[in-house]
Amino acid sequence: MTGWQMLLYKEVLRFWRVAFQTVAGPVLTAMLYLLIFGHALESHVKVYDQISYTSFLVPGLAMMSLLQNAFANSSSSLIMSKVMGNLVFLLLTPLSYMNWFVAYVGAAVIRGLVVGLGVFAVSALFTDVSFVAPLWILAFAVMGAALMGTLGLIAGLWAEKFDQLAAFQNFVVMPMTFLSGVFYSIHSLPPVWQTVSHLNPFFYMIDGFRYGFFGQSDVSPWLSLSVVGSSLAIVSAVAVYLLRIGYKIRS
Amino acid sequence: MPAISFQSVSKSYPSPRGPQGSTFLALDRVSLDIEQGEFFGLLGPNGAGKTTMISILAGLARATSGKVSVLGHDVQVDYAQARRILGVVPQELVFDPFFNVREALRFQSGYFGVKNNDAWIDELLESLGLTDKAGANMRQLSGGMKRRVLVAQALVHKPPVIVLDEPTAGVDVELRQTLWQFIAKLNKQGSTVLLTTHYLEEAEALCGRIAMLKSGRIVALDSTSELLKAASSNVLRFKVDSELPKLLADKARITGRIVQFPAHDALEIEQYLAAVREAGLVAHDVEIRKADLEDVFLGVMNKNKTPSQERAA
Numbered sequence: 001m002t003g004w005q006m007l008l009y010k011e012v013l014r015f016w017r018v019a020f021q022t023v024a025g026p027v028l029t030a031m032l033y034l035l036i037f038g039h040a041l042e043s044h045v046k047v048y049d050q051i052s053y054t055s056f057l058v059p060g061l062a063m064m065s066l067l068q069n070a071f072a073n074s075s076s077s078l079i080m081s082k083v084m085g086n087l088v089f090l091l092l093t094p095l096s097y098m099n100w101f102v103a104y105v106g107a108a109v110i111r112g113l114v115v116g117l118g119v120f121a122v123s124a125l126f127t128d129v130s131f132v133a134p135l136w137i138l139a140f141a142v143m144g145a146a147l148m149g150t151l152g153l154i155a156g157l158w159a160e161k162f163d164q165l166a167a168f169q170n171f172v173v174m175p176m177t178f179l180s181g182v183f184y185s186i187h188s189l190p191p192v193w194q195t196v197s198h199l200n201p202f203f204y205m206i207d208g209f210r211y212g213f214f215g216q217s218d219v220s221p222w223l224s225l226s227v228v229g230s231s232l233a234i235v236s237a238v239a240v241y242l243l244r245i246g247y248k249i250r251s
Numbered sequence: 252m253p254a255i256s257f258q259s260v261s262k263s264y265p266s267p268r269g270p271q272g273s274t275f276l277a278l279d280r281v282s283l284d285i286e287q288g289e290f291f292g293l294l295g296p297n298g299a300g301k302t303t304m305i306s307i308l309a310g311l312a313r314a315t316s317g318k319v320s321v322l323g324h325d326v327q328v329d330y331a332q333a334r335r336i337l338g339v340v341p342q343e344l345v346f347d348p349f350f351n352v353r354e355a356l357r358f359q360s361g362y363f364g365v366k367n368n369d370a371w372i373d374e375l376l377e378s379l380g381l382t383d384k385a386g387a388n389m390r391q392l393s394g395g396m397k398r399r400v401l402v403a404q405a406l407v408h409k410p411p412v413i414v415l416d417e418p419t420a421g422v423d424v425e426l427r428q429t430l431w432q433f434i435a436k437l438n439k440q441g442s443t444v445l446l447t448t449h450y451l452e453e454a455e456a457l458c459g460r461i462a463m464l465k466s467g468r469i470v471a472l473d474s475t476s477e478l479l480k481a482a483s484s485n486v487l488r489f490k491v492d493s494e495l496p497k498l499l500a501d502k503a504r505i506t507g508r509i510v511q512f513p514a515h516d517a518l519e520i521e522q523y524l525a526a527v528r529e530a531g532l533v534a535h536d537v538e539i540r541k542a543d544l545e546d547v548f549l550g551v552m553n554k555n556k557t558p559s560q561e562r563a564a
Contacts, residue, residue: 089355
């Protein structure tokens with residue numbers, strides 16, 4: 001195993017050791033959403049023809065959990081290492097900034113995919129699921145998780161205290177994921193809010209991901225792919241730059 | 252080629268107090284070469300810049316100016332090679348609470364790209380008295396045990412240059428013994444050792460050469476034996492029950508009731524004792540001993556009082 005592979009392995013093991021909290025917890029939360037919203041809205045909301053509301057909800061919930069957990073993985077690992085001081089063990093190693101980037105984001109993607117799959121597997125017990133275009137599903141799942149893992153890396157480098165990270169999570173990540181069309185199609189919104197939604201990169205992640213399941217979406221999956229792809233490129237460049245200069249980790 | 256080379260290294264930090272934009276100079280053009288195979292001591296009071304030097308060496312901080320290299324590898328330009336050569340024991344007692352001792356060592360070994368390292372890990376555990384703790388979670392270990400793991404983590408990639416930043420601060424006698432035996436053995440086998448410590452008797456016993464650092468400058472740099480020779484060779488030590496007159500007290504090192512004067516010859520000793528008698532005091536338990544590193548250290552530190560410290564004193 002080379003250096004970055006060991007770091008990736010350690011980062012995966014870190015969340016897997018506490019999988020009850022890092023995997024089972026988020027899956028349970030998503031199931032509660034599915035049961036409650038599904039039950040309450042099944043007969044009132046119809047997004048696409050031939051697709052029940054509960055079925056419509058599943059991909060959005062899986063993606064939302066995937067995104068939030070990818071973010072949580074890299075950000076909480078970094079902030080904990082910073083606060084505990086054990087980040088020094090990594091700082092002393094010959095690992096390059098690209099090694100750090102690949103390992104932290106890689107572990108975030110794995111956690112995101114594990115949670116997303118978990119949500120999906122459990123939902124399959126309650127409702128019908130379909131996969132029209134599995135490649136689209138995979139592309140958006142991996143890119144979305146990488147995007148959020150990278151954002152988590154930036155937030156983890158930036159934050160000095162847990163409450164700063166919690167603020168980032170509660171005031172940025174949560175609203176943007178909730179307002180991205182997980183629970184509704186943005187076509188049901190008034191025009192102003194449709195425009196606002198189009199400015200939210202999370203919307204494209206969820207919409208593109210959902211296209212893979214139903215072959216239907218609010219915007220073209222190619223548009224979503226390019227928005228998600230360019231967002232990923234931008235945040236990756238920022239994260240790699242911050243790691244290279246040792247932002248807040250090397251004085 | 253020196254094992255460690257500092258060439259005119261300065262480091263300034265933004266001043267935490269003081270006006271906006273002002274800086275605090277933690278290191279002031281420090282130059283120092285440590286040869287391969289040396290056991291080198293870096294001494295100085297808190298805030299002298301010892302940890303700053305080690306941080307720059309280890310790549311945890313960047314020098315504001317100057318160059319630092321490890322066996323010829325620049326710590327910034329050629330950082331990967333420099334860090335492979337260094338094994339650094341950090342001063343803070345840090346650990347990763349998710350893993351046990353053996354895992355921590357395997358990870359650290361892996362970050363350095365060292366494969367199939369279990370034999371050496373076992374030897375490290377054995378040498379540091381950690382074998383029966385190998386499966387214990389880091390959280391369950393006592394402070395002394397955590398310190399041992401830090402040492403093992405620093406040595407896991409068999410570095411030829413070992414850096415210990417106050418490794419025995421707050422550590423029990425037994426561990427200090429084990430630790431020094433082990434480090435001395437590695438030094439005999441050819442490893443270079445750089446040590447910072449507050450325990451001057453340790454530096455005296457272990458280090459062949461010593462640098463004394465004060466306010467970011469090297470104020471003394473010599474072999475331990477030369478430093479001891481250069482100091483006043485004797486110390487007059489006694490106890491008094493009440494306070495010494497100011498004129499005498501300024502020349503003495505006073506610890507509670509114990510008073511110590513550096514003295515070169517018998518005349519000087521007689522003069523001190525006479526002065527004590529004239530002040531109406533009685534000296535008990537009078538003895539004359541050889542000067543040790545602590546005397547040298549205090550002598551050097553007093554000689555190099557900076558103006559601001561004079562005012563504060």
